[in-house]
Amino acid sequence: MSEEMYDLTIIGGGPVGMFAAFYAGLQELSTQLIESLPAVGGQVTTLYPEKEILDVAGYAGITGQQLVDQLSGQMREFPITVKTGETVANVSGTLGDFTITTSAGVTHSKTVLITTGNGAFTPRKLAVENAEQFEQKNLWYFVPQMTHFKGHDVMVAGGGDAAIDIALMLEPVAKHVYLMHRRNEFRALPYSVSRLAASSVEQVTPYLAQNLTAAEGDRITVDLKEMKTDNHRLITLDDMVVNFGFISDHSVFEDWDLQFEQNRQQVAVDSSMQTSVSGVYAAGDTASYDGKVALIATGFGEAATAVHAAAFAADPHHRGPVHSTSVHLNK
DSSP states (O other): OOOOEEEEEOOOSHHHOOOOOOOHTTTTTOEEEESSSSSSHHHHHHTTTOOEEEOOOTOOOEEEEHHHHHHHHTTTTTOOEEEEEEEEEEEEEEEEEEEEETEEEEEEEEEEOOOTTOOOOEEOOOTTTTTTGGBBBTTTTTTOOOOGGOEEEEEEEEHHHHHHHHHHHHHHTTEEEEESSSSSSOOOHHHHHHHHHHOOOOEEOOOOOOOOEETTEEEEEEEEEEESOEEEEEEEEEEEEEEOOOOEGGGTTSSSSSOHHHHHHOEEOOOTTTTSSSEEEGGGGGEEEETTTOHHHHHHHHHHHHHHHHHHHHHOOOOOOOOOGOOOOOO
């Protein structure tokens, strides 16, 4: 069983964790990145590989998979140890010698950076009694390849940015797209709402799905009830994509002396992104502080701040951050 010592261990291999690993390479820190999923990319790869991301500087639009591919290329410039399909079971110890116990063994690390986003996640299911029998046939919580929906009648259920984005992505592919939400107003960026209004996506509001039944030709019929009335509407579809958000699990960190926020999903950090445990940092959706804006772009900046602080915590004589313009990567 290997018990190697790293300067920095990054727990969570989504975009923020990947950029943190790259920046740790610029700082010449020996680094391991641990991701529980079979590949890096986190929710972006698992849930929205074809979703267009608009908040990454320098890109008018980039798909989730393209972003992950670019970040993977950055990481390959340095000898980062990437461990996928490996679950962190426990972290113990103190600054300078944390013991990282995973499903594959034990390593040691001077510092730790948590970039697990919303943690282990499961989708919030459609609250319809017989929904399970249609999952992976007509009912989807994770969007498969866009080509699956070609020529289909599709309903997206949800009221946030992700639901609108999925509906707009489907518009040029599907035969017809409905967007169903239980409220009249969507909880999304004004830009997204404006794009929706200008699209051919049919908004079905304020409705809630009450029942699903099998229909001819491997289709389904959705029974929708209008909120605060007894009115019903039946719509027959090829597919229904549900985006009600996800239930997160940070139980792996419950035994740590971390200061969680009231929702138990985020960890409080200071201006250096350090948590209440010396030597343990957090960045991305995991981290919480006053004025936080939950964007991937924000997470990238937080990652750099955290790595910079971790470098000095691991070695007080660390020479400090380098400007990327002074670094010449081997090509």
